[in-house]
Amino acid sequence: MTFMLAFMVPVVSNAQSGKVDFSGSWTLNAEKSIVGEGFGQRMGGGNFVSTQEANLLTVVRTRTNQNGETVTTTSKYSLDGKESINTSTRGESKSVATWSADGKALTIETSRTFDMNGESRTMKSSEVWTLTDAKTLSVQTSFTTPDGEQKSTRVYDKQ
Numbered sequence: 001m002t003f004m005l006a007f008m009v010p011v012v013s014n015a016q017s018g019k020v021d022f023s024g025s026w027t028l029n030a031e032k033s034i035v036g037e038g039f040g041q042r043m044g045g046g047n048f049v050s051t052q053e054a055n056l057l058t059v060v061r062t063r064t065n066q067n068g069e070t071v072t073t074t075s076k077y078s079l080d081g082k083e084s085i086n087t088s089t090r091g092e093s094k095s096v097a098t099w100s101a102d103g104k105a106l107t108i109e110t111s112r113t114f115d116m117n118g119e120s121r122t123m124k125s126s127e128v129w130t131l132t133d134a135k136t137l138s139v140q141t142s143f144t145t146p147d148g149e150q151k152s153t154r155v156y157d158k159q
Contacts, residue, residue, distance in 0.1 A: 018102070018103040018104075019079075019099055019103035020103060020104055020105075020106070020129075020130075020131050021052050022050050022052050022057060022106065022129055022131070022137065023050055023051050023052045024049070024050060024137075024158045024159070025047075025048075025049045025158065025159040026047060026048050026049070026050065026137055026156035026157070026158060026159070027047045027156060027157050027159055028046060028047055028154060028155075028156055029136075029155045029156060029157050032155035033152070033153060033154045033155045034152060034153045035152045035153075035154065046061055046062075046063045047061075047062070047156075048060060048061040048062075048156075052079075054079075055078060055079040055080040056076060056077070056078060056079060057076070057077045057079055057097065057106070058074065058075070058076050058077075059074070059075045059076075059077070060072060060073070060074050061073045061074075061075075071089070073088050073089075074086075075088075075093075075095075077095055077097040077108055078097065079097055079099070079106070081096065081097070081098055082096070083095070083096050084096070084097070090112065090114060091112060091113065091114045092112070092113075093110050093111065093112040094110065094111050094112075095108050095109065095110040095111075096108070096109050097109075104130060104131075105128055105129065105130045106128070106129040106130075107126060107127070107128050107129075108126070108127045108129070109124070109125075109126050110124065110125045110126075110127075111123070111124050112124075112125075123143060123144060123145055124143060124144050125141060125142065125143035125144075126141070126142050126143070127139050127140070127141050128140045128141075132155075134158070135157060135158040136155060136156070136157060136158070137155070137156040137158070138153060138154070138155055138156075139153070139154045139156070140152075140153045141153075141154070
């Protein structure tokens with residue numbers, strides 16, 4: 001009996017945590033999305049696959065770059081408030097993901113430092129992930145650039 005409880009308690013407590021599971025294959029719904037002009041239009045977006053296991057959210061995005069090449073980027077976010085470091089062609093980014101008090105929204109704060117025209121610049125962004133229903137994901141993004149703050153809301157449909 002004790003042996004069985006040792007395995008059941010973690011499963012029950014995880015199920016009772018009440019946190020949303022963002023796992024799925026997500027397709028951008030451009031008609032429902034609100035994307036700003038310029039730099040904000042290029043940030044984020046696109047279809048992706050996410051998996052959520054224990055305290056880890058993994059996001060895999062595949063896109064076509066300016067040269068027509070297919071590029072796959074994988075980002076991993078620790079869901080226990082610890083800093084996550086992801087590396088891409090754009091450089092290294094540091095992120096901290098935190099849950100809302102009710103476990104229905106996940107906020108990912110990211111900072112990326114890069115060189116532009118010989119100057120070191122830092123861009124900060126904040127993404128708030130929420131499910132509006134079982135098959136619709138909303139990601140509200142705000143980020144700072146040399147041109148100021150920009151905001152967008154991208155809506156994704158689960159496939």
